[in-house]
Amino acid sequence: MTTVRIWFEKRGMAAYISLLDLQRVMHRALKRSGLPVWYTRGFNPHIYLAFSCPLALGQESLCESCEVKTEEESPDYNAWADALRPALPEGLRLVRVGPAVMKMGKIEAAGYRLTVPASAAAALDAYNSAGSVQVEKKTKSGKKQLELKTWIPCVDYRVEGENLVFELTLPAGDQVNINPALLLTWLEQNHNVPAWQCHVLRTGLFAADHQAFA
Amino acid sequence: MPANSQFIDVRQGLKQALMQVQKPARYTGGEYNEVIKDPANIDVRFAFCFPDTYEIGMSFLGEKILYELLNRHENWWCERVFMPWTDMKQKMEELHIPLYALESKDPLTKFDVIGFTLEYELCYTNILAMLDMSGIPLRAADRGEEWPLIIAGGPCVCNAEPMADFFDVMQLGEGEQMLQDICAEVEKAKKQGLTKQQLLENLAGIPGVYIPSFYDVTYNTDGTIHAVAPNNPHAPARVTKAIVKDLDSFVPPEHFIVPMIGAVQDRACVEVLRGCVRGCRFCQAGQIYRPFRERSPKLISDSARALCQNTGYDELSLTSLSTSDHSQLEEVLDRLNAWAEADHVSLSLPSLRVDNFSQSLVEKTTKVRKSGLTFAAEAGTQRLRDVINKNVTWEQIERTCTIAFREGYTSVKLYFMMGLPTETMEDIKGIADTAQKVVDLYYSLDHAKGRGVQVTCSVACFVPKPETPFQFCAQDRRETLREKQKYLLSCVHSRKIKVNYHDSATSVLEGVFAKGDRRLGRVIETAYRKGAFFDTWEEYFDYDRWLKAFAECGIDPDFYNYRAMALDEVTPWDHLDVGVSKAFLIHEYQKALRAETTQPCNRQCNGCGANKLLGGPCFDYGKNLV
Numbered sequence: 001m002t003t004v005r006i007w008f009e010k011r012g013m014a015a016y017i018s019l020l021d022l023q024r025v026m027h028r029a030l031k032r033s034g035l036p037v038w039y040t041r042g043f044n045p046h047i048y049l050a051f052s053c054p055l056a057l058g059q060e061s062l063c064e065s066c067e068v069k070t071e072e073e074s075p076d077y078n079a080w081a082d083a084l085r086p087a088l089p090e091g092l093r094l095v096r097v098g099p100a101v102m103k104m105g106k107i108e109a110a111g112y113r114l115t116v117p118a119s120a121a122a123a124l125d126a127y128n129s130a131g132s133v134q135v136e137k138k139t140k141s142g143k144k145q146l147e148l149k150t151w152i153p154c155v156d157y158r159v160e161g162e163n164l165v166f167e168l169t170l171p172a173g174d175q176v177n178i179n180p181a182l183l184l185t186w187l188e189q190n191h192n193v194p195a196w197q198c199h200v201l202r203t204g205l206f207a208a209d210h211q212a213f214a
Numbered sequence: 215m216p217a218n219s220q221f222i223d224v225r226q227g228l229k230q231a232l233m234q235v236q237k238p239a240r241y242t243g244g245e246y247n248e249v250i251k252d253p254a255n256i257d258v259r260f261a262f263c264f265p266d267t268y269e270i271g272m273s274f275l276g277e278k279i280l281y282e283l284l285n286r287h288e289n290w291w292c293e294r295v296f297m298p299w300t301d302m303k304q305k306m307e308e309l310h311i312p313l314y315a316l317e318s319k320d321p322l323t324k325f326d327v328i329g330f331t332l333e334y335e336l337c338y339t340n341i342l343a344m345l346d347m348s349g350i351p352l353r354a355a356d357r358g359e360e361w362p363l364i365i366a367g368g369p370c371v372c373n374a375e376p377m378a379d380f381f382d383v384m385q386l387g388e389g390e391q392m393l394q395d396i397c398a399e400v401e402k403a404k405k406q407g408l409t410k411q412q413l414l415e416n417l418a419g420i421p422g423v424y425i426p427s428f429y430d431v432t433y434n435t436d437g438t439i440h441a442v443a444p445n446n447p448h449a450p451a452r453v454t455k456a457i458v459k460d461l462d463s464f465v466p467p468e469h470f471i472v473p474m475i476g477a478v479q480d481r482a483c484v485e486v487l488r489g490c491v492r493g494c495r496f497c498q499a500g501q502i503y504r505p506f507r508e509r510s511p512k513l514i515s516d517s518a519r520a521l522c523q524n525t526g527y528d529e530l531s532l533t534s535l536s537t538s539d540h541s542q543l544e545e546v547l548d549r550l551n552a553w554a555e556a557d558h559v560s561l562s563l564p565s566l567r568v569d570n571f572s573q574s575l576v577e578k579t580t581k582v583r584k585s586g587l588t589f590a591a592e593a594g595t596q597r598l599r600d601v602i603n604k605n606v607t608w609e610q611i612e613r614t615c616t617i618a619f620r621e622g623y624t625s626v627k628l629y630f631m632m633g634l635p636t637e638t639m640e641d642i643k644g645i646a647d648t649a650q651k652v653v654d655l656y657y658s659l660d661h662a663k664g665r666g667v668q669v670t671c672s673v674a675c676f677v678p679k680p681e682t683p684f685q686f687c688a689q690d691r692r693e694t695l696r697e698k699q700k701y702l703l704s705c706v707h708s709r710k711i712k713v714n715y716h717d718s719a720t721s722v723l724e725g726v727f728a729k730g731d732r733r734l735g736r737v738i739e740t741a742y743r744k745g746a747f748f749d750t751w752e753e754y755f756d757y758d759r760w761l762k763a764f765a766e767c768g769i770d771p772d773f774y775n776y777r778a779m780a781l782d783e784v785t786p787w788d789h790l791d792v793g794v795s796k797a798f799l800i801h802e803y804q805k806a807l808r809a810e811t812t813q814p815c816n817r818q819c820n821g822c823g824a825n826k827l828l829g830g831p832c833f834d835y836g837k838n839l840v
């Protein structure tokens with residue numbers, strides 16, 4: 001049994017596909033592709049399919065991934081990519097298919113590019129000069145206070161046309177998960193920067209020591 | 215196109231709106247198999263509007279059929295529009311986003327034709343809301359040349375009158391050919407620069423097309439209709455329904471758009487037959503879709519397989535009013551079973567009937583999944599079942615349940631109606647007795663230890679519908695229905711029996727609109743202006759608001775649903791001919807009062823008149839059909 005990793009972009013209107021829906025969408029895409037993916041046994045067999053590190057609704061990504069299994073010993077990954085590419089709906093663009101080198105649990109961080117309106121400069125400066133920024137984080141067991149400065153000490157933004165752009169690397173994975181939207185919510189609540197005018201693009205997934213997840 | 219300065223750019227507005235509503239994927243489009251074309255190459259732009267939520271609209275087969283048929287024309291583009299849920303509607307109004315089509319995100323005013331499907335009466339206010347959200351005047355009379363052609367289709371057109379004021383064109387019957395003919399005329403009219411009036415006159419010649427403004431209605435002093443007469447030489451005195459004579463003449467849809475969010479019916483489905491041979495007297499579908507026509511097993515199986523491959527669905531259902539009446543059902547199932555398992559597709563048959571449910575059928579459909587068993591018994595006693603011509607006997611229920619229980623089924627759902635013509639408390643008690651007999655049957659058979667049976671009685675309120683033998687009857691009043699319900703509960707003595715019952719004012723309104731006339735257009739508009747929409751949704755339905763709207767318009771709703779009609783009364787739908795003659799409906803009604811049953815069409819023709827639509831007999835009775 002080989003574990004195969006599928007990399008795809010999630011952009012445009014596809015940003016509004018929730019994780020639950022994404023599973024269904026990918027399941028059907030795999031079925032349409034006719035690829036020899038492995039089905040779970042049991043009374044109601046279905047394609048084995050696992051997603052890593054779900055993205056928040058409304059955010060875009062260049063590096064979403066999921067895993068399937070196959071009984072093929074050495075799959076022709078290019079042929080897999082060619083079969084799957086046309087089976088995906090608009091906005092989910094296939095990047096590549098390859099062997100799952102690492103286990104999904106190895107993911108420790110994700111990189112993001114944030115774009116906010118130029119008018120948010122003062123708000124970002126205020127963030128940078130603040131000693132402490134307390135935000136509320138929703139967890140399974142309820143709401144929790146969190147010091148955002150621990151994870152984002154400073155926002156190093158640049159001007160691009162009418163926008164400000166900056167990169168963040170934040171913990172992601174099974175242990176700690178920090179959603180960049182926490183910063184956007186803070187900007188909206190404290191400095192009236194409309195969150196809908198801000199844009200989050202995930203650009204990379206990383207294992208320990210900033211090694212690219214593969 | 216009229217200037218729509220009141221609205222902002224849709225894509226721009228959506229960026230904000232979609233972050234602030236529930237289930238944004240309802241409003242994005244982009245699903246697999248959606249059709250995108252370049253508007254520069256399009257001659258006819260058609261907006262297919264479903265006046266309910268995305269999840270409900272995406273479950274309707276009719277829309278899928280017409281979407282694929284229209285889009286096969288390279289120079290036509292059919293797109294989808296649904297009613298936004300209340301949070302999105304509010305956001306769109308707040309941000310001045312017009313209602314738009316999912317494919318192009320263009321507002322409805324950019325379209326040549328806007329088609330609504332009239333699936334049920336209570337979605338009428340949503341239609342007005344959707345026009346309003348587009349800045350389009352509601353009434354046909356208020357729309358000049360600059361506005362798109364607003365048309366309707368669907369089963370409720372068999373009594374189109376309550377909505378007649380709002381539509382330029384209404385389609386009676388099956389749309390496969392009719393809608394293509396309409397679009398062809400629209401294309402011609404655009405190219406030749408015809409006026410809307412000229413276009414309407416051309417459309418009036420298409421079989422099934424009804425142009426409400428081409429007819430005048432006059433009334434008697436008692437409020438009943440005196441006559442409905444054409445006022446335009448192009449309009450026929452009676453509009454005859456359009457049908458597809460041969461279901462094998464077109465390929466069923468094989469490229470369903472695959473929703474991202476779960477639709478109500480999120481699976482592959484193939485229509486195996488149209489019409490129904492049974493002639494249940496309460497059932498409108500059984501009358502208005504006559505005559506019965508079948509699709510060949512090969513086409514069903516081939517299309518189903520292609521559909522599953524093109525969509526990635528792993529569940530397939532065969533749909534129709536009565537799938538097990540297909541004369542070659544066993545062959546259909548054999549063909550499907552030949553590939554379904556290998557393709558990882560499971561089969562379900564939603565409308566099995568008690569009377570011809572056989573051992574081998576059970577085996578063929580339960581290979582993959584064992585869900586609950588459902589039976590439409592409809593009435594609790596044999597007498598009442600004879601009245602409504604539901605030819606089901608206790609012996610058949612017993613036989614079927616015995617087979618099913620032996621196969622391992624442990625839950626049975628029985629459907630009943632309450633408020634049927636001639637019904638007495640004896641019949642109500644019969645519902646509880648029938649359920650009890652099913653429970654007793656289960657325990658009289660060998661069953662796995664510790665596994666109990668669950669019998670659910672789902673009881674609906676009967677609503678008399680036009681074009682049925684019971685169209686002449688008055689609907690039971692709510693007080694009467696409540697008493698019957700109470701009595702039913704008092705007759706149930708087992709914890710194995712569960713009774714589901716909906717007492718709702720919505721069925722009163724459904725009864726009023728089902729048999730309503732043109733005067734109700736004002737009431738619908740008034741109720742809409744008072745805030746009525748999503749009336750099918752219990753939480754938004756406000757009966758008092760409707761009563762106020764009736765009172766304001768000086769119209770008594772009871773006149774429509776609580777009054778029995780004389781057999782010779784001119785009905786609001788007499789000028790709309792679905793094929794079944796009024797003489798037949800009267801004859802059937804009289805037989806009903808005598809509790810006499812009528813044979814199904816595949817055993818014997820009862821002369822309803824619908825065969826004229828085929829131009830010959832409906833069945834070859836020389837062959838052994840049953």
Ligand code: SF4
Nearest residue numbers: 815819820822825832
């Ligand atoms: S014409 Fe006869 S066979 Fe045909 S639908 Fe009517 S009753 Fe049935």
